[in-house]
Amino acid sequence: MKYAKRNDGRKFNETRPITAEVGVIKNAVGSAKFQIGKTIAIAAVYGPNNVFPKFLQKPDRAILRCNYNMMAFSGSGDRVRPGTNRRGKEIGMVIEKAFENILDLSEFPKAAIDVFIELPQTDAGTRCAGICAASLALADAGFEMKDLVCAISCGLVGDQVVADLDYSEEAFEGGSVDIPIAMTPRNGEITLLQLDGEISKEDLKKAVEFGKEACLKIYEIQKQVLKAKYEETKQ
Amino acid sequence: MSKLVVVEKQIVVPGEILAEGMDFLPGKGTFREGENIIASRLGLVNASGRVVQIVPLAGKYLPKRDDTIIGVVKDMSYSSWFVDVGYPYEGSLSMKDATAEFIERGASLSDYFAVGDVIITKVANVTKEGNIDLTMKAPGLRKLNGGRVIEITPFKIPRVVGKQGSMIGLIKDKTGCTLFAGQNGRIWIRGSSPEAEKLATDAIYLIAEKAHTSGLTERVGEFLEKNKLENQK
Numbered sequence: 001m002k003y004a005k006r007n008d009g010r011k012f013n014e015t016r017p018i019t020a021e022v023g024v025i026k027n028a029v030g031s032a033k034f035q036i037g038k039t040i041a042i043a044a045v046y047g048p049n050n051v052f053p054k055f056l057q058k059p060d061r062a063i064l065r066c067n068y069n070m071m072a073f074s075g076s077g078d079r080v081r082p083g084t085n086r087r088g089k090e091i092g093m094v095i096e097k098a099f100e101n102i103l104d105l106s107e108f109p110k111a112a113i114d115v116f117i118e119l120p121q122t123d124a125g126t127r128c129a130g131i132c133a134a135s136l137a138l139a140d141a142g143f144e145m146k147d148l149v150c151a152i153s154c155g156l157v158g159d160q161v162v163a164d165l166d167y168s169e170e171a172f173e174g175g176s177v178d179i180p181i182a183m184t185p186r187n188g189e190i191t192l193l194q195l196d197g198e199i200s201k202e203d204l205k206k207a208v209e210f211g212k213e214a215c216l217k218i219y220e221i222q223k224q225v226l227k228a229k230y231e232e233t234k235q
Numbered sequence: 236m237s238k239l240v241v242v243e244k245q246i247v248v249p250g251e252i253l254a255e256g257m258d259f260l261p262g263k264g265t266f267r268e269g270e271n272i273i274a275s276r277l278g279l280v281n282a283s284g285r286v287v288q289i290v291p292l293a294g295k296y297l298p299k300r301d302d303t304i305i306g307v308v309k310d311m312s313y314s315s316w317f318v319d320v321g322y323p324y325e326g327s328l329s330m331k332d333a334t335a336e337f338i339e340r341g342a343s344l345s346d347y348f349a350v351g352d353v354i355i356t357k358v359a360n361v362t363k364e365g366n367i368d369l370t371m372k373a374p375g376l377r378k379l380n381g382g383r384v385i386e387i388t389p390f391k392i393p394r395v396v397g398k399q400g401s402m403i404g405l406i407k408d409k410t411g412c413t414l415f416a417g418q419n420g421r422i423w424i425r426g427s428s429p430e431a432e433k434l435a436t437d438a439i440y441l442i443a444e445k446a447h448t449s450g451l452t453e454r455v456g457e458f459l460e461k462n463k464l465e466n467q468k
Binding site: 049139 | 246248249251252266268273275276292293294295297323364365390447
């Protein structure tokens, strides 16, 4: 099915407006809020903490535990049933994997670093917003990491490759393919790439290109907000 | 050609390139990738000579040998105490390192340090696995009585102490409190009144908030002067 013009009038490679802020939760070691369009993600980092049960401890490094949670009335559809669910668990796991090789976990042997990602309002692209927020929160907490991580979801709506799908595009009646991409901006290493649906090789390549472009844009924003926290008080 | 990409005291985020070329050496909070030196944490750039390093702005306490810290006794076993030092795993203070006194067979260890006691102690050794050995055998190490303990980011302790103790001396003078700053970010304050302790606490939080700015001693001096007057009214 043809998708000639985007529902909200954006260009095909254009993301929704992005705002971010760090240090939003005072009790956390590090925290951040990341908003892209109507999707809002808040990440809070705690720890390093003790690990129980003890068999989960790693003697040479810390473990990373990510908790992804969509709030009950965050979406435009039905109420999301609160509490642990399989989708949330899986997304938490892929977010852990997206950070595992970026964070220096050997600094805190036997401990755990806990990341809580809450989504008070969602309009597709939640795991990517969550990764962007978590990346800011981890940097804000002062953990050693090789790079920040930026994420964006790209994909195919009808016959058109687009960047940053919103919910109306994800639910497009002509079919859509959603590809969340996370990467490190300095050397373009991809730390998360998922694909749901059917897509040709050329379109996939194009989607990843769109994703890289958008990630670099997000990186500039991330860099700016992290520095802004300290430059404000500098005077 | 080697060159420094950033300027001294610039705020950098993880992943930012600090210097290009092999003439520079990666210091704390940085690593080398190819020919470049990259920042691995949020902080201020400090390039002294050839070494480029990051002075962190945030982060948790990492115990190092010879750190003098403030700990809280959490538990005890037959021959040692377990002390919370602000790290995920407790430090252990063995009987041999805890006191110079002779401990009689069958004596109760809580006569020396009881659960909940706050102590100034020293890190004797840290293993790679994060096991922390503590000692009380150095001048000034003791059990603390009274007062309160507050906690700030350990990286800001040098600013609280100041050059040759100038900042902490200023707070002591103006508030009349006794203070001790542990390298794990905990500060013990004991004053003649709760108001004096509160004033010292507020001053320390002010330092922690503005730690990366210059002219901090004057600013804290002003703050203490202003609030002192209000107290007297």
